[in-house]
Amino acid sequence: MLSRAADSLFWLGRYTERAANVARGLNVAWRLDGLGTGEDWHRILVASGCEPGFMEKHGKVTPEAVVDFLVRDPDNPSGILSCFAAARSNARQVRTALTVDMWSGLNESWAQFRNSAPEDFQGERLPEFLDRVRERVLLFNGAAQDTMLxxxxxxxxxxxxxxxxxxxxxxxxxxxxxxxxxxxxxxxxxxxxxxxxxxxxxxxxxxxxxxxxxxxxxxxxxxxxxxxxxxxxxxxxxxxxxxxxxxxxxxxxxxxxxxxxxxxxxxxxxxxxxxxxxxxxxxxxxxxxxxxxxxxxxxxxxxxxxxx
Amino acid sequence: MGSAFNEMGEGPDHSAAYAEVARWLAATPPEELAAKRAEAEYLFRKVGITFAVYGEGGDPERLIPFDIIPRVLARAEWDRLAQGLSQRVRALNAFLADVYGAREILRAGRIPENLVLRNEQFRPEMEGFAPPGGVYTHIAGIDLVRTGPDDFYVLEDNCRTPSGVSYMLENREAMLRLFPRLFSRHRIAPVSRYPEELLETLKAAAPERAGPDPTVAILTPGHFNSAYYEHCFLADEMGVEVVEGADLCVENDVVHMRTTAGPRRVDVIYRRIDDDYLDPRAFRRDSMLGVPGLIAAYKAGNVALANAPGCGIADDKAIYPYVPDMIRFYLGEEPRLANVPTYLCERDEDRAYVLSHLDELVVKLAQGSGGYGMLIGPHATREQREDFAARIRANPSHYIAQPTLALSTVPTLCGDAVAPRHVDLRPFVLSTRDHVRIVPGGLTRVALREGSLVVNSSQGGGTKDTWVLDEEASSPGQSQSQSQSQSQGYISC
Known part of the structure; x- marks a missing residue:
């Protein structure tokens, strides 16, 4: 296999997994937010390796800012939407190595999420949004497992x-x-x-x-x-x-x-x-x-x- | 353009080939057609068949509009076309071998020497070099237009890197999914063997030492190229790698691709990169897309390139008027497919005619493609015509002119109604040393704007599936697949 293709496939695997992991992390912070230990919003930034970028941009940790940074912000390469975009871009470069199910699953995830606005994932909408992210990644993993040569x-x-x-x-x-x-x-x-x-x-x-x-x-x-x-x-x-x-x-x-x-x-x-x-x-x-x-x-x- | 030839026919006098399609259109409510169109768009988006348009704002990933009403050709019509196409491409290949070799056609005075040797598309690097297999344009796309039942014209030849074949294949797939019953009422020549035929064509071009199973790769400029989807699609269908310049390296005049298991030798490259960008050592030095040393490896006979560098001289618009003469010169035959009458503005007589008939003519750049920089006389304003007249006088050799043809129309779903729209046709012609192969059909492009004659996708054109109908309709009673007998038993009891 071409080295460049292997590179894209490797990062395709990493970015899809990362999108789900960020969603998992955010879900923890959201659940614990109700218990009054507000520091978890900060911890999830640290865990995802996004703290320096966040601090430079926002300076102060608020739930809305953290959610926005980890979900939507195009300046954050490890944000959920960025991960889907990067995964899709990698997939596009190795389109021939993927099955139609993998590609269309991922392409649709990207199309669904790419125009997400704050009202789609802030506040009460967050858990449902994160569930969808995890589901889309599970679907991709399943398609890879079930259909790939x-x-x-x-x-x-x-x-x-x-x-x-x-x-x-x-x-x-x-x-x-x-x-x-x-x-x-x-x-x-x-x-x-x-x-x-x-x-x-x-x-x-x-x-x-x-x-x-x-x-x-x-x-x-x-x-x-x-x-x-x-x-x-x-x-x-x-x-x-x-x-x-x-x-x-x-x-x-x-x-x-x-x-x-x-x-x-x-x-x-x-x-x-x-x-x-x-x-x-x-x-x-x-x-x-x-x-x-x-x-x-x-x-x-x-x-x-x-x-x- | 009220006089344009309607391929389906008017009123009750439908052409035989369109009989079923006309019946289907009459029996299907417009809402249902619109719903099918929406379904088609969903299918195309889902598969990701997009092309990229940069620099216009908005989403750069566009869908080429797909029209769900097929364009139908009778087998007899197609056979005549195919013979003409095969003849034309054989002559074009002979011309290429000649101008880079003995130059007999120039010495015989059939084509002005300057028109060839001073043409920007002529590649001195190719002089005296015979490519493996002796073929230059392995894959050609010939653009045809129609003005009457038996009147087909070649609008232009594409001998370099013609694109669009993936739409021919995907359009058929989409139609099969959307209208299985319409298919069962017809006998339509399949197009799905194109990738196999392409692979055989490419393998036949391999240098001899590569043996019976040469390694083939498609060279793409990368995913920003508007035809990137097609490059990947074809690679996938053929089971070969799609490579970018950076994936290839040349050592001792041998081309390798970088793989996870180390370097692997490549024998045939189906390149979808223009000559200029192929090799910074041979052509444009600033090219980041190409492979340094590729042309040296090619000329050492260690790798085949399809199409060969230098094919642009055969499809140049200034050379086009001479193709019928090429056919007579090389094949000793009369052309089966006509050219559109063409005026070369650098000829005094032609230029005088063009300047006094600008309101009837289409003026094009002799070099250039994509429908940009052209004047459609009858649709132009006075200022536009005067502007072009000045440009022609300043640089006569840059322009050619042709009469505006009343392009044929095919029923097309526009908004909620079916209306006639102008079409052209690009069949794809595959050549090896001994064979010319053409998959029956091609890419039909349709000008979706009312009255428009410009079918280019960058200018608001769409595509259609193209059906070549074999004479007898198939019997609808294909043997049914078996199902559990009990359910049938319960129903009939």
Missing amino acids: RGEAFLFVQLGTALERADNTARILDVKHDMLKPGSNGTVEFAQWQAILQSVSALRAYHWIFRERLDPARIAELLILRPELPRSLVACHSRVTEVLEMIAAGQGGRRGECHRLSGEITASLRYGKLSDILEGGLHDWLTRMIGRTAQLGGAIEEFYIQGG
Whole structure:
């Protein structure tokens, strides 16, 4: 496959996933806003990596400004509408590698959202809007899964999706790392834990796996080390490693630094212990993980996109 | 233009080919047609068949308006056209081989030497070089107009990078979805094999060393190009890569594309980039779209380009009047398709005629396309005509003139009513060393504004599906697919 096409497919996977992740993050902030802990609007900015751009533009955090910045603002490349536009632009460049279902699903998402005005997503309309964003991305992922030829094109989309998801889970956890300190307990904390789990579609999963009341250490374990949860760090990184291996197998075993690094990260998660992670401080550990994930993204691009 | 030939016929005297279409139009209420038109637009938007118009404000991604009423040609009409098209394109290819080779037609004095050798479209880089397979214009689009039952004229030849074939294919797909029953009442020659035929044509152009399964790629200027959708569509249908200049690199006169598995050799490039931008080392130095070293690789015989560089000399408007002579000269045959009578303003006699008949003529730039910079005499104001007269006197060789033809009309859905609108036809002609192939049909463009003769999409034109009808209507009773017998049993009991 053309390197440029692989690049577009990889970023197609990343941008669609990012749109849904921003929606998930905003949903958490909106839910917690009702509980009087207004700082969550700020946290979601940090989690999505949008804080510097936001502060430069708005200076002060208000719910409306955060929602506008993360949903509509064309100056924010990680905003939901920007993500759809970037995903579509990437898709357009590899139109031939996509199925009609994927393309028309994405094209329609873009057409639906691109002219969204504040009255479509501010205030009471926000949750419904965010649900639609998540639904459109689920539709796209489903179309990719159900209709795409199992070739390299499919694998690069999967690679982008899995890597972006790994990055997102680590960021969501990091935003709430102080709430996950062992021993903390209270109404506010409880609501926070629920919100974190919901943001990665894992509240039900928690109950199914642990069958116990919410506990910060278990939440961290679920989101970091449990392979059953599709958005856990270990699940996402295992998928990245698996996909990289499949690409390598299709090319007669051609491998590079990205394969080594991905394997190393996955092994550290697969065989890691929660007590070790918590011992040095969750925040420090997550900061390192986010850094290594970014490093992995760079290594993938270097090997398959620039080095081709 | 009240005298224009209506292809469907007037009143009860419908042409045989349109009998079913006329019946369908008479039996279908206008609201239903309008609903189908809306459905068609939804289909096109959904698939994303758009073209880009920049610099006019508004949404740059436009749909070419699609008219749901098909344009119908009888098989006998088509066969005559196809013979004429094949003859014309064979002559054009022979002309290209000649002017870049022995120049016999110039030495014989049949075409003025200066008109060719001093033409901007003539590429000295191609002199003395024979492309693999000996073909120059592998894919040609010939624009035809009609003025009467048997009167077809070639309006212009497009020998460089003709576009529009994706509309021919997508229009048919849309019609099949919208009007399956109308199709079942006709026997319509399919167009869907075009991509296969194109791929075979391109493979046949490959250098010999590439073997039986050459690697083909489509070279596009990129997604800002107005025909980008078509480039991707064709690549998809043929199962080949669509590449941009930056995806290709040339090493030791061999062309490679950059892939995730490392460089891969390319044998045939179907390029949809103009000559000027193909290779900054050979043509325009400031081109960012092309591939440095591509022409050297081409001339070393390591890669084929379709169409060959330099084809523009064959479709130049100043050369056009000589195409009938080319046919006689190279093929020893009389032209089967007529040219529109053309006056070359650089000839004194012609210019005098043009200047005194501007109110009857269409004046065009000898080089240029897209319907910009033309004068349609009968529709122009006095000032416009005087302006053009001055321009012609200043630069006579830049202009040609033709009589305004009463282009034929086809019923078209305009607003809520069906009304006649002028059309042209662009069939696509594929050439290899031994074969000329034409998929029956082509792209019908329709001037949607009442009375307008300009069919270009950039000037408010639309498109139609073009049907070539085989003689006998098909029997409606195709064998039905099986269904569970119990449901049928319950109903009949």
